[in-house]
Amino acid sequence: MKDWRYWLAEQRGTLFAFGIFIVMFAIYSANHPAGFTANVVQTAANKGVLLAFVAMAQTLVVITAGIDLSVGMIFTLTNCMASWLVIGTGLETGFGVLAVLGTGLLCGAINGAIIIYGRLQPIVATIATGAVFFGLALLLRPVPGGSVNEDLADFLTGRFFGVVPASLVALLVVVLVVWVPFSRSEFGRAAYAAGSSEMAAYMSGVPIRRGKFLAYTLAGLLAAIGGLFLTFFTYTGEAAYASGNAYTLFSIAAVVLGGVSLFGGKGSAIGAIFGALAFRTIGDLLFVFDFDPLWQPLFQGVILLIAVSLGAFALFRVRNRLEWFL
């Protein structure tokens, strides 16, 4: 096989997600009353990047064959924190942003420490830490409220040069600063290797524990960036249980749509980003077609069900029935 074929085989999931997104967005903007304008793109981008950040966070953990059911709650907690801290003069705002991101890192590190060094199952452990994070969020914001440095918020949710949505640029910067170095580092490879086959990775002397720990920690950071952006969009903080849960759920859907294998070791955050953008666009399709918003949860649920069932097609390739059981 030629080099480009290997590349294509590896990137198939990402390209698939990209394709879905392009098709869906084309349908969306073609039927939108305002058409394909900078305003429509900006609004769509602002909604999409929130899920994209959380989906990236989920990707890092899913690559190690784990799962983080607390990402939505870290997102909610950091939203509540940002509504207290990211305000005031430039310096205060800066420290506030750092504190919020640090909190995210800490939450992720706690998850990682409990799961890797405490040897607990990721599902149960992150459900429990998610309850703690939500409790803290509720402590910070018993009722919705707070405010944010509006200059910074408007800058990061507006447009550069009148066309490019700033939130997309921020997403690109985060990809370049967090994802690219991680996936190319020794620890990133360790995370992939641990997800692919932990035993083989261990035997090869790969630092799997540190790789997985870094993946969980960075997942916390990415969820915190998402929470920060939520504050920039809404100008308030709210400890909403349903919204936190929905983000966790949608992040898993986005990851699956983005071609990241839930069994670990396969996929990339870029795919998950397109998965997230596609998922958001599909959800918004209902609005441009003037459906009753009541149908939206059902529609999203059915899309999710179809997306996760797509993986079942691999079964047709199975020759030996014992391969049903992993």
Next chain:
Amino acid sequence: MSETTLGGLAGRMPKFLRRADPAVVTAFACIVLLLFLGSLYSRSFLSPEYLLQQLKVASFLGVIATGMMLVILLGQIDLSVPWAVAAGAMMACAAAAYGSAGVALAIPFGVLCGVAIGIVNGIGVAYLRIPSMIITLATNAVAQGLMVVYTGGFSPQDSATAAMRYLATGFTIPGVPNAVIIWALIGAAMVFMLTRSSFGRAVYGIGNRERAAYLSGIDTRRIVLIAFAVSGGLSAFGGVLLAGYASKAAQSMGDAYLLPSIAAVVLGGTSILGGRGSYLGTVAGVILITLLQSILSVMQMPEAGRQIIYGVVIVAMLLLYGRAPASR
């Protein structure tokens, strides 16, 4: 039995203690500790009325956790509990609005809706080989969507039937709430099924290694499908009971039961990886969780504090005895 090899303390302990699972013993010890701490706070914690009331509240969680345990024993998980509970409650109340036949069929209809959700889960997990965590999340979202469309986003106005109220709040035997009797019956059936039937053997077998169970001639996919259907049905039945208790269904009534049901099963010593665990442990876990919730609310702890303590306690107890073996 050679006393020398068993060593001092363990050798002198009565037989039933020696055989007991340390996790179950720890869970019961924690229940006693909680009751002791509670009684320091207020003497009424040890009164029979309070304890019976707790047992009654625990029985709703107990019914739901029974189904969850069956699924966890297979090495799977059922995250569709929240809306299976709500769907069971809402559909039972909805059926009650359709004349006397509707009233008579309300409970079976509610449970059947849960079974249907469970069957979708089971098909996804057993035949399509989708990870259970994912497919159950998806069916949960679909069930939520269906209920939102049905109710229009508000709590339904239909109220529970007299039979549902009787099951949840009545007394057939003086002094013992019906809900507790129901939990005891379901628990007994579960114990019988797990320990005395080939279905139970198959469940433990699949939980240990599905491949081996398959090669031993067990139709593993059918067993998994049935287990998920039972879990969905029991969740919905829990919802029916809850609707009877509150005399109506509500939008997010099931949300408060997902984490507690998983926690109760896992705290009771059932391995989240499947294949190991006893129903006695689940009973202990359910009572432990209910007591913890009750004591926190009696102390008038705000919701935020409750969530934090709750999560910390679960992580701490799992770190005590729920850890995976140190490999290599």
